[in-house]
Amino acid sequence: MQCPFCRFDETKVVDSRASQPHAIRRRRECLGCKRRFTTYEKIEESPLRVIKKDGSRVPFDRERIRVGLEKACYKRPVSDEQIEGIINSVEQEVYQGFDREIPSRDIGELVFGRLRDVDQVAFVRFASVYREFKDVNDFVEELEPMLRDVDRD
Numbered sequence: 620m621q622c623p624f625c626r627f628d629e630t631k632v633v634d635s636r637a638s639q640p641h642a643i644r645r646r647r648e649c650l651g652c653k654r655r656f657t658t659y660e661k662i663e664e665s666p667l668r669v670i671k672k673d674g675s676r677v678p679f680d681r682e683r684i685r686v687g688l689e690k691a692c693y694k695r696p697v698s699d700e701q702i703e704g705i706i707n708s709v710e711q712e713v714y715q716g717f718d719r720e721i722p723s724r725d726i727g728e729l730v731f732g733r734l735r736d737v738d739q740v741a742f743v744r745f746a747s748v749y750r751e752f753k754d755v756n757d758f759v760e761e762l763e764p765m766l767r768d769v770d771r772d
């Protein structure tokens with residue numbers, strides 16, 4: 620890494636942190652002139668693809684998760700930050716756990732797990748759209764514990 624001020628080619632990293640998913644921000648100090656500068660390293664993203672129910676493949680796109688979440692959270696007390704947090708956490712797990720392809724259903728499961736803790740109404744809405752219930756009894760089984768919780772309020 621060359622210093623942008625004096626062109627000296629040795630620097631040391633004084634601080635390093637993830638600035639966003641797939642990017643690392645590094646604060647560097649030139650060992651020649653001692654000036655500091657910042658670099659952003661972008662991790663090359665593997666072309667992760669999502670396997671849809673019909674077997675077709677589409678590129679993984681975090682914005683698709685956002686669209687689903689925003690629909691489910693419509694008029695619910697869920698903040699943009701909470702939605703963003705769910706998306707970031709799901710995205711991280713997707714990239715850690717899967718190499719090239721991930722079934723869309725698995726992404727749904729990752730979202731369910733997080734949404735359940737945030738807002739149960741939004742969770743049920745999301746589940747009713749994305750999770751395939753074999754029959755109505757499965758759906759009711761899933762709902763029952765939550766409805767009991769609601770009654771207690």
Ligand SMILES: [Zn+2]
Binds near residue numbers: 650653
């Ligand atoms: Zn320098």
